[in-house]
Amino acid sequence: MTRLKLTAAAAFSALALLTGCATPLAGKPADEAARKVMALNWQNASYNFDGQFGFSQLRFADSGGKLGQPELADAIDQVGSSIKMNVSGAIDAPAGKLELIPELRFERRNLLASVKLPMQFRAQDMSLLVDPSAIDLAVPALRRNPGKFVRAKLPADIAARIPLKEMYQAMPQILDQAYGQLDKKAFSFEPLDAYADEVGAKYKLRLTLSKEQEQKMTLLILDGLAKAARQQVAQPNDKFDAESMLKLVRDLVKLSPAGELDGQTVSDVYVSRSGEMEAIRQTIHMASAEFSADAYFNLRYSHHGKPQFVYQPAENDIIDFNKLELPGWLAGKADAGEQPIADAAAPAPQPQQPAPSAAKSGKKKTKASAQ
Numbered sequence: 102m103t104r105l106k107l108t109a110a111a112a113f114s115a116l117a118l119l120t121g122c123a124t125p126l127a128g129k130p131a132d133e134a135a136r137k138v139m140a141l142n143w144q145n146a147s148y149n150f151d152g153q154f155g156f157s158q159l160r161f162a163d164s165g166g167k168l169g170q171p172e173l174a175d176a177i178d179q180v181g182s183s184i185k186m187n188v189s190g191a192i193d194a195p196a197g198k199l200e201l202i203p204e205l206r207f208e209r210r211n212l213l214a215s216v217k218l219p220m221q222f223r224a225q226d227m228s229l230l231v232d233p234s235a236i237d238l239a240v241p242a243l244r245r246n247p248g249k250f251v252r253a254k255l256p257a258d259i260a261a262r263i264p265l266k267e268m269y270q271a272m273p274q275i276l277d278q279a280y281g282q283l284d285k286k287a288f289s290f291e292p293l294d295a296y297a298d299e300v301g302a303k304y305k306l307r308l309t310l311s312k313e314q315e316q317k318m319t320l321l322i323l324d325g326l327a328k329a330a331r332q333q334v335a336q337p338n339d340k341f342d343a344e345s346m347l348k349l350v351r352d353l354v355k356l357s358p359a360g361e362l363d364g365q366t367v368s369d370v371y372v373s374r375s376g377e378m379e380a381i382r383q384t385i386h387m388a389s390a391e392f393s394a395d396a397y398f399n400l401r402y403s404h405h406g407k408p409q410f411v412y413q414p415a416e417n418d419i420i421d422f423n424k425l426e427l428p429g430w431l432a433g434k435a436d437a438g439e440q441p442i443a444d445a446a447a448p449a450p451q452p453q454q455p456a457p458s459a460a461k462s463g464k465k466k467t468k469a470s471a472q
Contacts, residue, residue, distance in 0.1 A: 124303070125137055125141065126138070126372070130285070130288075131288035131289050132283070132287075134290070135306050135308060135370065136281060138370065138372050138376055139276045139277070139280060140273040141377070142376075142377065142378045143273050144273050145405075146194035147407075147408055148402050148404055148406070148408055149402070149403045149408050149409055150189065150191070150401065150402055150403075151188075151189040151401050152188050152189070152399055152400035153185055153186065153187050153397075153398070153399055154188070154398045155184065155185040155186070155396065156181040156394055156395065156397075157396065157397060158178060158182070158394060158395040159178055159182070159392070159393075159395075160178065160394070161177055161391065161392045183208055184205070185205075185206045185208065186204070186205055186206070187203070188202065188203050189411075190202050191408035192408060194269065197265075198221065198222070198223055198224070200221045200410050200411065200412065203217070204217040216235050218235060219231070219412060220232070221250075224266075226254060226260075228253065229252070229254075232250050232251075233251055240428060241426075241428065242425045242427060248418070249420045250412075250418060250420070251420055251422050251425065252421050253421075264329070264333035267332075271325065275321075275322055279318045279321040279325070282317070283314060287308055287309050287310055289309075290305065291307045293305055296380070296382070300401065301373060301379055302372055302373060303372065303373060303374040304372040305371055306369070306372060309367050310366050310368075311364070311365050312363065312365070312366075315366060363389065364386040364387040366383055366385045367383065368382070368383045369381070369383075377402070377405050379402055380399070380401045381399070381400045382400075383397060383398040383399070384396075384397055
């Protein structure tokens, strides 16, 4: 009898695991599940990502009605749908390292143009490494240092005023509060589809937000980060600190005319049994008096806990930005560049009268006096 009870208990435990009752999302409504997923994935930010942004439809309108012509409207739509932004990279939050490889592509049949700009951010010394090989034709100094990353660092006194670690640690709570302000009707569980099977997801959460809701949530996140930064500042009256930067960004976001831009963003979040995000698929609709657009953004996650970085530049693979010999157009107005402008602005010297004319004029005066 005892053996039978143990067997039954083991069977029920296995059944509970298979049905997902032991997952962090078990028994939670959609809004709480979404908040839990966002917090978990921020705390455990250690993975690779690979995604694409593009337009599926793009239409412009003008007062003259020229874009109403079918040929021109179709050309604009075709150009918009041919432009895509691919993005890949890796993040290892415990190590303070982020790799981002954006690639802008214009692709049509028998036509392909792309620009890639690999970069890495290192929180340890607040430095940004960039591989600018795509523009080395315009900057000869880059060709003299082929294959090297260019490093730019924040000055030490400024970096000391940015409590990056504390702001990162505060993000889970900030995200939870920001998502908690949204209407619960914005969240829902959706039936699993073929893509869920492809990425190995056990849950599909949907979040539907208007442009005004997105702006409100962004402002709440920026306010939370500013508060976290303010709590760490030793001298609140500093002219330059993280809080002042975040307030500037907040003001710029507020200037965005969300009321003039109609539309919504539908985000499908694919989540594993353990609560890890496996993928996000977004459809974005925007409309105003000037244009309407349908866009998409798809992002896939992988290598959870063991991110793989494409680039591992050593110190001899890096050159500091301040050691580059930049061309005049990039370094700013050089003295040599300003001189021609000053010369052009100066009044032109009067041409000297030819000597023969002066002599002839003198003879006429002499003859007149003799008479």
